[in-house]
Amino acid sequence: xxxxxxxxxxxxxxxxxxxxxxxxxxxxxxxxxxxxxxxxxxxxxxxxxxxxxxxxxxxxxxxxxxxxxxxxxxxxxxxxxxxxxxxxxxxxxxxxxxxxxxxxxxxxxxxxxxxxxxxxxxxxxxxxxxxxxxxxxxxxxxxxxxxxxxxxxxxxxxxxxxxxxxxxxxxxxxxxxxxxxxxxxxxxxxxxxxxxxxxxxxxxxxxxxxxxxxxxxxxxxxxxxxxxxxxxxxxxxxxxxxxxxxxxxxxxxxxxxxxxxxxxxxxxxxxxxxxxxxxxxxxxxxxxxxxxxxxxxxxxxxxxxxxxxxxxxxxxxxxxxxxxxxxxxxxxxxxxxxxxxxxxxxxxxxxx
Amino acid sequence: xxxxxxxxxxxxxxxxxxxxxxxxxxxxxxxxxxxxxxxxxxxxxxxxxxxxxxxxxxxxxxxxxxxxxxxxxxxxxxxxxxxxxxxxxxxxxxxxxxxxxxxxxxxxxxxxxxxxxxxxxxxxxxxxxxxxxxxxxxxxxxxxxxxxxxxxxxxxxxxxxxxxxxxxxxxxxxxxxxxxxxxxxxxxxxxxxxxxxxxxxxxxxxxxxxxxxxxxxxxxxxxxxxxxxxxxxxxxxxxxxxxxxxxxxxxxxxxxxxxxxxxxxxxxxxxxxxxxxxxxxxxxxxxxxxxxxxxxxxxxxxxxxxxxxxxxxxxxxxxxxxxxxxxxxxxxxxxxxxxxxxxxxxxxxxxx
DNA sequence: TTGAAAGCGCTAACAG
DNA sequence: CTGTTAGCGCTTTCAA
Numbered sequence: 001x002x003x004x005x006x007x008x009x010x011x012x013x014x015x016x017x018x019x020x021x022x023x024x025x026x027x028x029x030x031x032x033x034x035x036x037x038x039x040x041x042x043x044x045x046x047x048x049x050x051x052x053x054x055x056x057x058x059x060x061x062x063x064x065x066x067x068x069x070x071x072x073x074x075x076x077x078x079x080x081x082x083x084x085x086x087x088x089x090x091x092x093x094x095x096x097x098x099x100x101x102x103x104x105x106x107x108x109x110x111x112x113x114x115x116x117x118x119x120x121x122x123x124x125x126x127x128x129x130x131x132x133x134x135x136x137x138x139x140x141x142x143x144x145x146x147x148x149x150x151x152x153x154x155x156x157x158x159x160x161x162x163x164x165x166x167x168x169x170x171x172x173x174x175x176x177x178x179x180x181x182x183x184x185x186x187x188x189x190x191x192x193x194x195x196x197x198x199x200x201x202x203x204x205x206x207x208x209x210x211x212x213x214x215x216x217x218x219x220x221x222x223x224x225x226x227x228x229x230x231x232x233x234x235x236x237x238x239x240x241x242x243x244x245x246x247x248x249x250x251x252x253x254x255x256x257x258x259x260x261x262x263x264x265x266x267x268x269x270x271x272x273x274x275x276x277x278x279x280x281x282x283x284x285x286x287x288x289x290x291x292x293x294x295x296x297x298x299x300x301x302x303x304x305x306x307x308x309x310x311x312x313x314x315x316x317x318x319x320x321x322x323x324x325x326x327x328x329x330x331x332x333x334x335x336x337x338x339x340x341x342x343x344x345x346x347x348x349x350x351x352x
Numbered sequence: 353x354x355x356x357x358x359x360x361x362x363x364x365x366x367x368x369x370x371x372x373x374x375x376x377x378x379x380x381x382x383x384x385x386x387x388x389x390x391x392x393x394x395x396x397x398x399x400x401x402x403x404x405x406x407x408x409x410x411x412x413x414x415x416x417x418x419x420x421x422x423x424x425x426x427x428x429x430x431x432x433x434x435x436x437x438x439x440x441x442x443x444x445x446x447x448x449x450x451x452x453x454x455x456x457x458x459x460x461x462x463x464x465x466x467x468x469x470x471x472x473x474x475x476x477x478x479x480x481x482x483x484x485x486x487x488x489x490x491x492x493x494x495x496x497x498x499x500x501x502x503x504x505x506x507x508x509x510x511x512x513x514x515x516x517x518x519x520x521x522x523x524x525x526x527x528x529x530x531x532x533x534x535x536x537x538x539x540x541x542x543x544x545x546x547x548x549x550x551x552x553x554x555x556x557x558x559x560x561x562x563x564x565x566x567x568x569x570x571x572x573x574x575x576x577x578x579x580x581x582x583x584x585x586x587x588x589x590x591x592x593x594x595x596x597x598x599x600x601x602x603x604x605x606x607x608x609x610x611x612x613x614x615x616x617x618x619x620x621x622x623x624x625x626x627x628x629x630x631x632x633x634x635x636x637x638x639x640x641x642x643x644x645x646x647x648x649x650x651x652x653x654x655x656x657x658x659x660x661x662x663x664x665x666x667x668x669x670x671x672x673x674x675x676x677x678x679x680x681x682x683x684x685x686x687x688x689x690x691x692x693x694x695x696x697x698x699x700x701x702x703x704x
Numbered sequence: 705t706t707g708a709a710a711g712c713g714c715t716a717a718c719a720g
Numbered sequence: 721c722t723g724t725t726a727g728c729g730c731t732t733t734c735a736a
Contacts, residue, residue: 009713020723025715033721055473056408056417057713060728064715067451075433075440078634084427088454099419100452102440121407121449256638263640282430286608287639288615361729372707377731385705409729412712 008049017045028053029063059121067097068309069122071114073129074102077253078281079298083128083150086302094310096123103131114139124309126150129194146312148305148320151196151296160312160320162305166196169294169327170203170248171210173276176329177246178211181338182274184219186237186244188254191224200250200278219244223254230254234261245273245338252277252284252293259287259334270336280330289333297325360403369397380405407449419449420661421474425481426454429605430633431650435480435502438654446662448475455483476661478502481546498664500657500672503548503648512664512672514657518548521646521679522555522600523562525628528681529598530563533690534626536571538589538596540606543576552602552630571596575606582606586613597625597690604629604636604645611639611686622688632682641685649677 010028014021019038026034027042034042045051059065070087072080084100091098099122114125114136124146127133133152137159140147149161177185187204190197201220208215221236223229230249237244238261247262249255255277259269267273269289277284277293284291304323312320362380366373371390378386379394386394397403411417422439424432436452443450451474476498479485485504489511492499501513529537539556542549553572560567573588575581582601589596590613599614601607607629611621619625621641629636629645636643656675664672 007713011713021714022716022723022725023721025713026722029715035721038721052473054412054713056412057728058715060406060408060412060730061713061715062728070452075427075437078430078433081427081430081433085454088427088452092454098452100422100440100450102437102444259640283635283638286635288611359729363729373730374707374709374732375705377729378706381731387705390705406729409712410731412714413729413731415712415731 007054008051009054010051013042013045013049013051016049017042065121065123066095067099067122068306069099069101069125071101071103071125071127071130073131078283079251079253079279080128082282082298083302083305086299086304087126087306088302090303090306090310094306124148124313126305126309127152144316146309146316148309148312150301150305152194158321160308161322162301162308162325163196163322164296164301164325164327166199166327167203167206169278169296169329170200170250171207172203172327173248173278173294173329174204174207175211177248177274177276177335178207178213180246180274180335182244182246183213183338184216184242184244184246185213186219186221186233186247188221188223188230188233188247188249188258190250190254192222194225197225197250204248223250225251225254227253227257230257231261234258235265238262238265238267243273245342246276246335247273248276248278250278252279252281252291255291255293255334256283256287259291269334271339272342274335274338276335284330285332292332292335293330295328295330297327301325360401361406362403365394365397365401365403368401369394417473417475418447419451419474420658421451421453421477423453423455423477423479423482425483430635431603431605431631432480434634434650435654435657438651438656439478439658440654442655442658442662446658476500476665478657478661479504496668498661498668500661500664502653502657504546510673512660513674514653514660514677515548515674516648516653516677516679518551518679519555519558521630521648521681522552522602523559524555524679525600525630525646525681526556526559527563529600529626529628529687530559530565532598532626532687534596534598535565535690536568536594536596536598537565538571538573538585538599540573540575540582540585540599540601540610542602542606544574546577549577549602556600575602577603577606579605579609582609583613586610587617590614590617590619595625597694598628598687599625600628600630602630604631604633604643607643607645607686608635608639611643622686623691624694626687626690628687636682637684644684644687645682647680647682649679653677 010021010024014024019042023034023038024042027039055065068091075081088098126148128150130136130149130152133149141159149159151163152161174185189201192198205215218240221233223233230253234247237247247258249258255275259275262269262273269275275291277291280293280295284293308320311318362373362376366376371394375386375390376394379391407418420443427433440450478500480502482501482504485501493511501511503515504513526537541553544550557567570592573585575585582605586599589599599610601610607627611627614621614625621627627643629643632645632647636645660672663670
């Protein structure tokens with residue numbers, strides 16, 4: 001590797017600036033114990049020599065890496081992309097670099113992955129939608145390693161996390177559907193291992209209760225947030241003798257798939273059946289009819305996650321709990337007032 | 353740092369296995385000079401002790417960082433996400449880490465950014481859709497720094513790059529529209545500073561020529577790949593006395609926006625007007641009507657970019673040129689055969 | 705086939 | 721305020 005040849009190290013800088021390399025190290029780390037004049041001279045030399053501190057060496061020696069790790073399940077839906085955008089913005093402003101890891105990539109040794117990172121590769125970790133966070137959380141809390149969870153509903157542990165008001169969002173959305181006149185609402189759940197999915201389901205149920213609408217088990221389809229579930233779930237509903245007049249999916253991806261199913265059955269949205277999503281991913285506004293949905297402030301969640309991490313970095317002993325950002329219903333074209341006919345003669349509509 | 357306490361190192365493994373730590377290192381690196389029996393014993397010990405090699409130490413000692421940098425303009429459209437997915441897969445398999453940089457983040461000092469990375473932060477760089485690559489390419493080629501461009505049509509320089517057959521894709525797509533009977537086709541270009549955009553335009557023109565269809569300047573709208581351009585461009589076309597019967601947008605995002613414009617005018621897709629996109633981003637198949645488009649193998653482009661980078665890393669002197677992956681037309685619902693009526697009485701259709 | 709020794713570039717005490 | 725001295729955990733010669 002001839003790289004070694006032309007790489008400038010703190011030793012080079014020290015020699016050039018006429019100081020010991022220890023002093024150079026201090027300058028790099030913004031140590032106060034450096035005469036301003038000396039510091040300036042060193043900085044100037046670094047600039048002139050085009051010096052860049054070696055990451056691995058720094059972390060090996062036990063210092064800061066100025067890098068934070070981001071663990072995401074994948075980059076598929078744009079959902080994650082929004083969150084990353086927020087994180088990225090904050091990190092950039094703060095002068096941190098971003099190391100991206102998709103857990104998909106190391107599915108088997110996920111935990112080992114984390115423990116590796118925890119060993120100094122990065123200064124902190126942001127875990128987006130962690131699948132089985134209890135594995136990590138143990139290690140990290142124990143080692144007092146800075147981390148923040150994004151969009152994960154605590155499994156009981158009490159740790160820094162950013163989420164949104166899933167329960168309230170689902171509650172409000174359901175209420176809205178009821179106000180439109182819908183009484184038979186089919187609900188497609190997310191992956192119930194995730195707290196967020198459970199909360200959405202509970203919000204839905206609570207709203208029915210509040211409105212004194214009976215909860216029919218047949219009108220709840222258990223999905224996993226995956227596209228196919230939206231499709232299958234919707235078909236299940238539509239094949240009932242008395243199908244629902246509205247379908248509320250636990251995320252936009254499933255809602256979109258549900259729309260497909262509805263259309264295949266020859267029904268119109270929203271005239272014959274209303275569709276409600278959750279998340280407000282970028283596509284939601286682009287499709288036709290555009291999707292009425294519960295908006296999670298994804299980008300903002302990312303930003304705040306980063307901010308919280310910075311705060312932990314600064315005050316390790318400060319207590320950080322879960323932060324919930326408000327969700328918001330975004331009215332679009334996929335929902336509409338229930339029509340009388342629709343209520344009474346579902347079959348007529350079915351084959352209009 | 354009490355981390356030190358419970359960390360397992362090669363020294364620990366060596367002690368446990370009764371060998372020198374040099375031997376353990378050899379095992380880690382799959383060095384042939386280890387007696388199978390010894391290797392097995394060491395491996396067993398590593399497993400038992402839950403040993404994980406320290407990345408930073410390895411790279412510090414080896415002069416490599418085992419990290420590659422990825423520079424992307426943003427994470428907005430899912431377009432980039434697909435490419436990253438491909439890159440990420442390969443990197444993971446090869447044991448590399450991914451450092452993600454969005455140029456948006458440091459718009460002003462883009463070039464400085466790169467030169468920073470080039471100095472040892474990463475072993476190589478993948479630049480996706482670089483905006484003004486000539487700035488970097490100079491530095492990098494000069495320093496013989498490993499890099500690969502993705503989806504950038506050379507600005508004359510001869511360097512490792514992955515792209516797709518933009519010209520051919522546009523040519524074929526146009527031909528297809530012509531075969532459907534369309535003779536008046538509106539074309540919305542991409543940002544013509546990008547070679548890919550130019551190639552698509554040229555492919556379109558060539559197809560018209562081949563089919564002896566006159567090229568009307570009014571039927572070419574100069575866009576920038578941004579959503580709004582699709583909308584504006586389509587409106588421009590639709591307001592003509594004799595509007596086109598098909599619109600071919602240089603990317604899917606613009607095509608989707610064009611669909612909106614078309615619908616706002618009260619026209620149906622594809623009955624009244626056909627829409628063709630380019631890229632095949634994930635959304636293309638999700639919208640209704642689903643979008644007929646020219647597929648770029650984005651994920652594969654990412655994979656190959658990584659592979660090429662690895663090859664450069666291994667054989668720095670090997671010559672690497674641009675690789676073009678084939679595009680492919682994906683037939684969906686947004687295009688259809690031209691109807692006689694549509695051809696002759698555009699106004700009638702306009703207000704059906 | 706294995707062991708020993710010399711760093712990789714930097715941080716973090718510890719002296720002065 | 722600054723220099724010196726140990727390592728951090730591993731790869732790589734160089735001997736044996």
